[in-house]
Amino acid sequence: MSDEKKGWKELPIGAILEAGTAKNYKTGDWRHIRPIWNKEKCIQCLRCWIYCPDSSIIIKDGKVDGIDLDHCKGCGICAAECPVKPVKAITMVSEKEIK
Amino acid sequence: MPSLKELSKEKESLSGGHRLCAGCGASIVARQVLLTAPKPLVVTCATGCLEVATTIFPYTAWEMPWMHSAFENAAATCSGIESAYQSLKKQGTLPVDANINFITFGGDGGTYDIGLQSLSGAMERGHKMLYVCYNNQAYMNTGIQRSSATPKGGFTTTSPVGKVKPGKEQSRKDLTEIMVAHNIPYVAQAVVGDWRDLTTKVQKALSKDGPSFINVLTPCRLGWGCAPEKTLDIGRLAADTCFWPLYEVEEGVYKLTHKPKEKKPIIKLLKLQDRFKHLFKKGNEALLAEIQEDIDKKWKKLLFLCGEKSE
Numbered sequence: 582m583s584d585e586k587k588g589w590k591e592l593p594i595g596a597i598l599e600a601g602t603a604k605n606y607k608t609g610d611w612r613h614i615r616p617i618w619n620k621e622k623c624i625q626c627l628r629c630w631i632y633c634p635d636s637s638i639i640i641k642d643g644k645v646d647g648i649d650l651d652h653c654k655g656c657g658i659c660a661a662e663c664p665v666k667p668v669k670a671i672t673m674v675s676e677k678e679i680k
Numbered sequence: 681m682p683s684l685k686e687l688s689k690e691k692e693s694l695s696g697g698h699r700l701c702a703g704c705g706a707s708i709v710a711r712q713v714l715l716t717a718p719k720p721l722v723v724t725c726a727t728g729c730l731e732v733a734t735t736i737f738p739y740t741a742w743e744m745p746w747m748h749s750a751f752e753n754a755a756a757t758c759s760g761i762e763s764a765y766q767s768l769k770k771q772g773t774l775p776v777d778a779n780i781n782f783i784t785f786g787g788d789g790g791t792y793d794i795g796l797q798s799l800s801g802a803m804e805r806g807h808k809m810l811y812v813c814y815n816n817q818a819y820m821n822t823g824i825q826r827s828s829a830t831p832k833g834g835f836t837t838t839s840p841v842g843k844v845k846p847g848k849e850q851s852r853k854d855l856t857e858i859m860v861a862h863n864i865p866y867v868a869q870a871v872v873g874d875w876r877d878l879t880t881k882v883q884k885a886l887s888k889d890g891p892s893f894i895n896v897l898t899p900c901r902l903g904w905g906c907a908p909e910k911t912l913d914i915g916r917l918a919a920d921t922c923f924w925p926l927y928e929v930e931e932g933v934y935k936l937t938h939k940p941k942e943k944k945p946i947i948k949l950l951k952l953q954d955r956f957k958h959l960f961k962k963g964n965e966a967l968l969a970e971i972q973e974d975i976d977k978k979w980k981k982l983l984f985l986c987g988e989k990s991e
Binding site for chain 1: 685712
């Protein structure tokens with residue numbers, strides 16, 4: 582799978598594709614704000630994970646293990662849903678600041 | 681009711697890298713439905729944002745056999761596939777006890793309007809399938825045109841706001857009730873923003889030996905004019921204002937699945953969305969009152985159907 586456009590002779594028959602190939606396409610560069618996850622503050626409630634529209638909360642052995650910045654579009658839902666108080670375990674930071 | 685710990689052990693069924701807007705509710709709904717559904721799965725989609733943005737050639741975000749054929753026939757496609765599997769079982773190609781779940785996703789355009797006849801047919805024929813409508817109340821994929829799900833007073837490009845008209849003049853169709861009238865084993869209304877409610881309903885729906893339908897209200901940041909991180913808050917507020925009550929009809933029996941502690945006024949919900957901002961200008965007070973009245977009337981009727989005390 583590549584970004585190269587194929588001619589009609591090279592196209593696969595029908596539209597039978599390998600499953601789940603969209604992960605090879607990076608949508609992380611859409612982001613203007615970045616979620617920063619604080620492992621120490623995280624209570625592992627998994628709310629960020631169940632509500633992420635881009636399947637970008639990485640889970641390892643049933644626990645949050647980081648954020649997939651290759652696909653995260655920076656919507657801020659994870660930070661908005663994080664119940665940890667007073668400082669959330671996920672905060673949104675401008676990409677400009679990071680650079 | 682599944683727990684998040686259990687769900688987190690499931691394989692992700694909708695991969696990242698799809699091209700829905702940041703904060704889109706459609707993929708949240710699809711993920712939660714797919715995580716909950718017992719595998720193996722076969723999924724079909726009506727034309728719409730979810731279909732277009734998840735399957736831009738040569739990519740697909742779906743991790744299971746998946747098919748799209750047209751706008752109007754997602755339910756027919758799914759029912760045909762389901763019948764084919766039943767036939768394979770009869771022929772002995774598939775084991776008789778192979779338990780495959782069939783799910784269809786359609787937006788409100790593909791469900792309320794264009795695909796209504798094929799949905800109605802599939803439900804009437806009694807195929808064992810779950811149809812999930814992710815309802816963002818307009819044709820968002822083609823540029824925010826009104827659908828029969830668009831609420832009264834809502835702005836769309838084909839129900840514009842100006843000196844003459846205040847957005848859509850007609851009330852939205854009540855598709856959930858139309859599905860109830862099909863006498864299928866399970867019909868429910870859910871909302872993005874309450875994963876527990878939605879996943880419980882998906883489990884119930886798929887446990888039925890027949891068709892089921894879930895109508896999920898899903899804010900659209902573009903068409904509703906709201907902040908992406910507010911998607912879930914707006915969903916929950918829609919339930920708490922009774923703009924979108926959460927209920928189910930199991931084997932004909934109505935049940936409220938969420939009774940707001942305090943029924944909030946509709947203006948709280950409308951104020952969060954640009955599509956309703958004209959309603960707060962001078963001269964539209966009567967329309968606002970009418971919208972509240974409509975909601976109160978429907979809520980009262982639903983309370984009665986659910987055997988709850990009227991407020």
